[in-house]
Amino acid sequence: MLSSRGGKRLSGIPEEIPDLGNARGTPRQNPEFAPGAEFTTEDYYVWTRCDGRTSVRDIILMVGFGADKGIAILRKLRARGAVLLAGETPESVSVRVAEEVKGRRPRPPTQPLRSGGLISSAALDGDDEVLGDLGAEELVAMAESVALSDLEKRRVILYLRRVRHGTYFDILGVDPSARKRELKRAYFRVSKAFHPDRFYKKQTGSFGPWLTEIFELASKAFSVLSDDRMRRRYEAVLRGESPEGSTSRPQTPEEHAADLFDRACKLEIAGNFSEAMTLFAATVRVDARARYMRRAANCGIKAGEFNSAEQYAKKAAELESDDPSTARVLANVYRAAGKLAQAEQTLLAALELKTENDSLLRGLTADLEAVRRQRAAQ
Numbered sequence: 001m002l003s004s005r006g007g008k009r010l011s012g013i014p015e016e017i018p019d020l021g022n023a024r025g026t027p028r029q030n031p032e033f034a035p036g037a038e039f040t041t042e043d044y045y046v047w048t049r050c051d052g053r054t055s056v057r058d059i060i061l062m063v064g065f066g067a068d069k070g071i072a073i074l075r076k077l078r079a080r081g082a083v084l085l086a087g088e089t090p091e092s093v094s095v096r097v098a099e100e101v102k103g104r105r106p107r108p109p110t111q112p113l114r115s116g117g118l119i120s121s122a123a124l125d126g127d128d129e130v131l132g133d134l135g136a137e138e139l140v141a142m143a144e145s146v147a148l149s150d151l152e153k154r155r156v157i158l159y160l161r162r163v164r165h166g167t168y169f170d171i172l173g174v175d176p177s178a179r180k181r182e183l184k185r186a187y188f189r190v191s192k193a194f195h196p197d198r199f200y201k202k203q204t205g206s207f208g209p210w211l212t213e214i215f216e217l218a219s220k221a222f223s224v225l226s227d228d229r230m231r232r233r234y235e236a237v238l239r240g241e242s243p244e245g246s247t248s249r250p251q252t253p254e255e256h257a258a259d260l261f262d263r264a265c266k267l268e269i270a271g272n273f274s275e276a277m278t279l280f281a282a283t284v285r286v287d288a289r290a291r292y293m294r295r296a297a298n299c300g301i302k303a304g305e306f307n308s309a310e311q312y313a314k315k316a317a318e319l320e321s322d323d324p325s326t327a328r329v330l331a332n333v334y335r336a337a338g339k340l341a342q343a344e345q346t347l348l349a350a351l352e353l354k355t356e357n358d359s360l361l362r363g364l365t366a367d368l369e370a371v372r373r374q375r376a377a378q
Contacts, residue, residue, distance in 0.1 A: 026053055027084065028051060033090075046074060060074070147203050159214055169225070264279035280295065294329045297333055301332065324361075328363065331367060351368070
């Protein structure tokens, strides 16, 4: 977690935040900024909350990503020129971002990790960097007994921070003037160190998803920077300019919700149920569709968050009161939570609804029989 040096914490949020100033400041969107390919759905979600009236502290609390991640995203938006602070204009921010991009230089390479490790001989820079204060997740990960040495653990954490908060040039460790041959060498260096195949059947604990994240974002960085058209658009966005020939526009709430939902589903499939529930909640706040809530309810069962699952399932059932498949989701929630009487009543009501789906009818009947067996066994 961020250190409290430089200011008193407000609900886990420092009073003074690097790049953002006082946590009571009210950032606003830069009207001349055009979100590009590097803009994630989480970035966009935070960006839409920068309305010039809501404070940094309230934005962080509102988006629900936690203090460290919320601050990191806001600092990223600030670095990209996506938000304006008090007294700033789009012109002044554009000049600042352009100067920072022009003046950025890669860090000098240092010695590789000792041989024999999972990330040995990668020769990635950053070994001489100081980790500084560790976040809660990082502290837990460093204490895990996994197939990585402490030095390798530190390397992963340092590189993950760069991947999450840096530009594509930072991710690959190259100068903004780097050409395709240099980009290819840099990408090979990163992928050799962090490719998932290097850790096949290895116990990596919390570091497993982080290693995958590093590899995937490095691949995306290489893909964008090695394509002339995509690179021009990306560099324009870094400068705070509208990409040449761009027809990009801010997402509609429906499009934003669809993106959030897609990310949540991927997290659920990967088994990250708690993180998926956070994104499902964000999805429903933006666009409360029944299908989003059905999926959130099912994920809530897997996460063991039965209260949330029940709320989502009930709201979906209210929106689609004539849909037996939606009623079935609610019955599944009741059953998972041990509320067998409610599950039986819900299934009976679902069987009375009209449907031509024979498979669904058989499923509802089987569910009802299973619930009744459970009740009889109590």
